[in-house]
Amino acid sequence: MPLVDGVERLGVLAVRTAWLDGVRMRRSRVPAHLFAMLITSKRAYSDWLAARTRTATMRLPAEMLRAFLPPRTIGSSRCVSTAVLEPAYGIAGDAFDHSVVKNILHTMILDAMGDDLTAGLTTSVAMAAARNARRSGADLADVVGSVDQALAQWLPDSFCTGVLCRLDAETGALRWVNCGHLHRC
Incomplete structure (x- = not known):
């Protein structure tokens, strides 16, 4: 069962x-x-x-970051979001976040530079800033601004890329922001 x-x-x-x-x-x-x-x-x-x-020993950066991750699968009657990080025990600056509020699915994928504890801290600060802004009702541009401001204040020498999305599950409208990735034609 x-x-x-x-x-x-x-x-x-x-x-x-x-x-x-x-x-x-x-x-x-x-x-x-x-x-x-x-x-x-x-x-x-x-x-x-x-x-x-667990099937292996988890490194400190992965342990720290996993403590902040939401459940792998969330959803409502209109949408489902699933995310997995691989390799499971080797993550350091990689993370996801997703939340459903009413019929709006919020998703985020983050990748901080490096493969050490600083990368995990960078991603954790970025995720906390994004959640804080999102939970305050900020739009996508303001969420990105909050992340930029938090990283500049707390980890000015660190860099984090991300993709943030909002899907209206009733209308199918998708809004997304690509942060820190080079534009490729």
Whole structure:
């Protein structure tokens, strides 16, 4: 049975039965829902769950940045957004953010220069500044301005590229800003 939190797939629960009918399917869904709620409620602060899902030692920059990432999958009745970072244990300045407010999907992909703790700090500051501006109702241009201002104030020698998007899931209108990438024809 799938373990699901909203639209995020958490895993699969194996259920063994001699035969499968509608009643057994419904009964199997109950423990799957309970396990999904348990995982979701504990993973934010449980080192035990984090340790059980890892297959390698995570470097400090990746550990720090992963603490700030939203769930990999979010959504509403109108849209779903999924993001994954690879290589999972080698990230330093790479990050994503996404949020759904009413029928507006906000997404962001960031990449700070370098592969060290400074890159992780740069991305973390950029993500926090963007979230702060977005949550205050800023439009895309003002979100970008907030990120620029925060990086100039706190990490003036660092550089971060990004793509920020807003999708109106009702109308299909997409607005996006490309930051720090060279224009190519």
